[in-house]
Amino acid sequence: MTDSLASTLRARMVSRYVELRGKLERIVGSRDDAADAMQETWLRLAAMGDAGTVHNADAYLLRMAANIATDGYRRDSVLLVRGEIDALVHLVDEAGDPERIASARSDVQALSQVLARMPTRRREILVAARVEGLLNSEIALRFEVSLSTVEKELRAALEYCKKHLPDVDAVQRGHFAGPRHN
Structure with missing residues (x-):
């Protein structure tokens, strides 16, 4: 991605942040997950290399954030929640000797x-x-x-x-x- 395109997308993200986050929130079902995905999108925009052109900046940013949220959901759904880890640590082996x-x-x-x-x-x-x-x-x-x-x-x-x-x-x-x- 060229610096000018990355700068343009980041500027667009700043100016439309509330609307984009609201749409993403409806997609992922969580305000926190949407905010996290938007933050990660911002970071990835800065780190991206050359890409082609973007015809619809809002759609591009929203799709990128939705993909990030989906990846995070998949990653987190495999992991245990904090309470489950504590329960497993203190689990008594019921399998009998x-x-x-x-x-x-x-x-x-x-x-x-x-x-x-x-x-x-x-x-x-x-x-x-x-x-x-x-x-x-x-x-x-x-x-x-x-x-x-x-x-x-x-x-x-x-x-x-x-x-x-x-x-x-x-x-x-x-x-x-x-x-x-x-």
């Missing part, structure tokens, strides 16, 4: 045996709540029982599990609950 895997399998087998000894409706209500994640009201509709019956059956099922699985820490702490709908 052989001892933990064997212990978990043993716990699951013991739980299966306890569930098999439970009355059918109680077991099905517990599974609906803790495995399927249904709300008590949804369980009541499914089994055509009252809400208080569901609550009583759940309490009884949990107490039964605690009583018959004393060596399973998750059961004793009550952490064997699955996700429940909100």
Whole structure:
């Protein structure tokens, strides 16, 4: 790019900055990203070599800034945000070692045996709540029982599990609950 063309484009950018940034903001969806791209455009104009002619300075500047913003978005979307980095640094390895895997399998087998000894409706209500994640009201509709019956059956099922699985820490702490709908 010749010095006169670079100077012309930079002068045009200064005189139309607010309008160009506003258009770019609508393209990229962020005022900060648009401002950053405009700043980078300014720097690149100063560093560019010879280029041909520019017929529409505004369109040229806007396209250049949009490309810069797109490149920045692509670059940043690969990187983690600051909070994710902190979370990963402090992440506990949940992948079990052989001892933990064997212990978990043993716990699951013991739980299966306890569930098999439970009355059918109680077991099905517990599974609906803790495995399927249904709300008590949804369980009541499914089994055509009252809400208080569901609550009583759940309490009884949990107490039964605690009583018959004393060596399973998750059961004793009550952490064997699955996700429940909100």
